[in-house]
Amino acid sequence: MAERGSTGAMARGDTLLFLTDDQLRRGIEAMFFAYRGFTADPDRILIEKGYGRAHHRAVHFINRTPGTTVNNLLSILGVTKQSLNRVLRTLVDDGLVEARVGIRDKRERHLHLTEAGKALEQALSEAQRNRMRVAFRNAGPEAVQGFRAVLEEMMDPEMRRQYLDGVDQG
Amino acid sequence: MAERGSTGAMARGDTLLFLTDDQLRRGIEAMFFAYRGFTADPDRILIEKGYGRAHHRAVHFINRTPGTTVNNLLSILGVTKQSLNRVLRTLVDDGLVEARVGIRDKRERHLHLTEAGKALEQALSEAQRNRMRVAFRNAGPEAVQGFRAVLEEMMDPEMRRQYLDGVDQG
DNA sequence: CAGTTTATGTCAGCCTTGTTGACTTTCCAA
DNA sequence: TTGGAAAGTCAACAAGGCTGACATAAACTG
Numbered sequence: 001m002a003e004r005g006s007t008g009a010m011a012r013g014d015t016l017l018f019l020t021d022d023q024l025r026r027g028i029e030a031m032f033f034a035y036r037g038f039t040a041d042p043d044r045i046l047i048e049k050g051y052g053r054a055h056h057r058a059v060h061f062i063n064r065t066p067g068t069t070v071n072n073l074l075s076i077l078g079v080t081k082q083s084l085n086r087v088l089r090t091l092v093d094d095g096l097v098e099a100r101v102g103i104r105d106k107r108e109r110h111l112h113l114t115e116a117g118k119a120l121e122q123a124l125s126e127a128q129r130n131r132m133r134v135a136f137r138n139a140g141p142e143a144v145q146g147f148r149a150v151l152e153e154m155m156d157p158e159m160r161r162q163y164l165d166g167v168d169q170g
Numbered sequence: 171m172a173e174r175g176s177t178g179a180m181a182r183g184d185t186l187l188f189l190t191d192d193q194l195r196r197g198i199e200a201m202f203f204a205y206r207g208f209t210a211d212p213d214r215i216l217i218e219k220g221y222g223r224a225h226h227r228a229v230h231f232i233n234r235t236p237g238t239t240v241n242n243l244l245s246i247l248g249v250t251k252q253s254l255n256r257v258l259r260t261l262v263d264d265g266l267v268e269a270r271v272g273i274r275d276k277r278e279r280h281l282h283l284t285e286a287g288k289a290l291e292q293a294l295s296e297a298q299r300n301r302m303r304v305a306f307r308n309a310g311p312e313a314v315q316g317f318r319a320v321l322e323e324m325m326d327p328e329m330r331r332q333y334l335d336g337v338d339q340g
Numbered sequence: 341c342a343g344t345t346t347a348t349g350t351c352a353g354c355c356t357t358g359t360t361g362a363c364t365t366t367c368c369a370a
Numbered sequence: 371t372t373g374g375a376a377a378g379t380c381a382a383c384a385a386g387g388c389t390g391a392c393a394t395a396a397a398c399t400g
Contacts, residue, residue: 019306024299025234027306027318029336031208032227033329034321036248038201052385057202064195070348078206083387085349107347107396129194135323136189136197139316146309146316148197151204153305159203166199222356240377253358255378277367277376 041127049120054079054087056124059113062097063121064166067110069102076162096120211297219290224249224257226294229283232267233291234336237280239272246332266290 042056061076062068070088074081088111091097096117102108113121136144155163212226231246232238240258244251258281261267266287272278283291306314325333 019303021295021299024302024306025295026336027302027314028208028230028295028298029234029333030318030321031205033333034324035201035205036329037325038198040326054386060198064199071346079386080388081348082350082389086386089349102347105347105397107394109348125191125195125198128198129191131324132194132197133189135320136194138323139319142312143316143319144197146313147320148200149309149313150305150317151200153308154204154301155207156210159206163199163203166196224357241375249357250359251377252360252379256357259378272376275368275376277365279377 037131038128041131042124045123045127051090051120054083055091058084058087058091059096059117059121060125062111063113063118063125066112067100069108069110070099071108073111075158078159091117207301208298211301212294215293215297221260221290224253225261228254228257228261229266229287229291230295232281233283233288233295236282237270239278239280240269241278243281245328248329261287 039053043053046052046056057077058073061073065072070081070084074084077084088097088099092099094116095114098112098114098117099109100112102110139147152160152163209223213223216222216226227247228243231243235242240251240254244254247254258267258269262269264286265284268282268284268287269279270282272280309317322330322333
C-alpha cells in the first residue's frame with residue numbers, strides 16, 4: 001500500500017491511521033474548539049460572581065489538594081507568584097480561601113477552601129463535569145481511554161507528573 | 171455489581187468505565203495540562219517574533235480557508251471585531267496578511283497569507299504538529315479516534331460545525 | 341551567633357487580549 | 371434612494387499574564 005502524506009502511517013491491530021498533516025491539523029483544531037466548550041460553562045458562572053478562569057484554577061487545585069502551599073500551587077499553575085497572589089488575595093478577602101500558617105514551617109501558608117469556597121468549587125466543577133460526562137457517555141468508554149492517553153502524551157513531562165500526582169490509586 | 175460513585179457506569183463491549191466524579195476530574199485535569207503542552211511550542215516561536223496566541227489563531231484559520239472574510243473569521247474565533255481588528259492590523263502592517271477588497275461585495279475583505287505569512291504559519295503549525303504527531307504515535311491509532319470523538323462531543327454545536335467544516339472529505 | 345537561603349507578600353509598571361460603546365465609511369439590495 | 375450590513379476606528383477599561391525590586395519572617399548552615 002502506497003504511503004499517503006508526508007508523515008507516514010501508523011498501524012495497530014485492525015486499525016490503520018495516516019498521520020498526514022491534514023489529520024494532524026484536524027487534531028489541532030479539535031483541541032482548539034473543544035477547549036472552548038470545556039471552559040464555557042464554568043466561565044458563565046465565574047462572570048456572574050465576578051471571578052475569572054484564574055480563580056477557577058486556584059480553587060480547583062486547592063480543592064484537589066487541601067493544605068497545599070503557595071509554592072506548590074505555583075508549580076502546578078505555572079504562573080508567577082505575583083500573578084497568583086493577586087488572585088489568591090481576592091479569594092482570601094472574599095472568604096473563599098483560608099491561608100493557614102504552617103506548623104512545622106511557619107513560612108509556609110497552607111491553603112484550604114472555606115465552606116463558601118467549597119460551594120463555588122462545587123458549582124464550577126459540577127458544570128464542567130456535566131459536560132465531560134455527556135461527552136464521555138456519547139463517545140463511549142473506549143474513546144475515553146483514548147482521549148486520556150493522547151492528552152497524557154501531549155503534556156510536558158513536568159505537567160504529566162502533576163497530572164499523575166492527582167490520581168487516587170495510580 | 172454495585173454502583174460506585176454518584177454518576178453511574180457506562181459499558182460497551184468488554185470495557186466497563188465508571189464515570190465517578192473523580193474519573194471526570196481526571197478528564198478535566200487532563201484537558202488543562204494537555205492544553206498547556208499543546209500551546210507551548212508555538213508560544214515560544216510567537217514570543218520570539220513579538221506575536222501572541224491571537225495572531226497564531228488568525229494566521230491558522232486564514233491559512234486553512236484562504237480568502238475568508240473578516241466576519242467569517244470573527245464567528246470562528248468568537249471574539250469581538252475590535253479585538254480581531256487589532257491583531258489583523260498588525261499582521262497586515264507587518265506584511266503577513268493581505269486584505270483584498272471583495273469583488274462581488276466590496277465591503278468585504280478577503281484575507282490571504284503573504285509568503286511571509288505562510289512562512290510563519292508553517293513554523294507555528296510544524297511545531298504544533300510535531301507534538302501532536304508524537305502524542306498520536308505514542309498513544310496509538312485507536313486512542314486517536316477516541317481522542318477525536320470525545321473532543322468533538324465536548325464542543326458547543328456552533329464550534330462543532332466550524333470543526334466539521336474544516337474537514338476535507340467528511 | 342551571623343549569614344544565607346527559602347517562602348511569601350507587595351508595590352509599581354508593562355503587555356496582550358479580551359470587553360463595551362460610539363461613530364464613520366462604504367456599498368448592497370429592496 | 372434609503373435602510374441596514376460589513377468593516378474600520380477611537381476611546382476606555384479589565385483580567386491576567388509578565389518583570390523587577392524590595393520586605394519580612396523563618397529556617398537552615400557554618
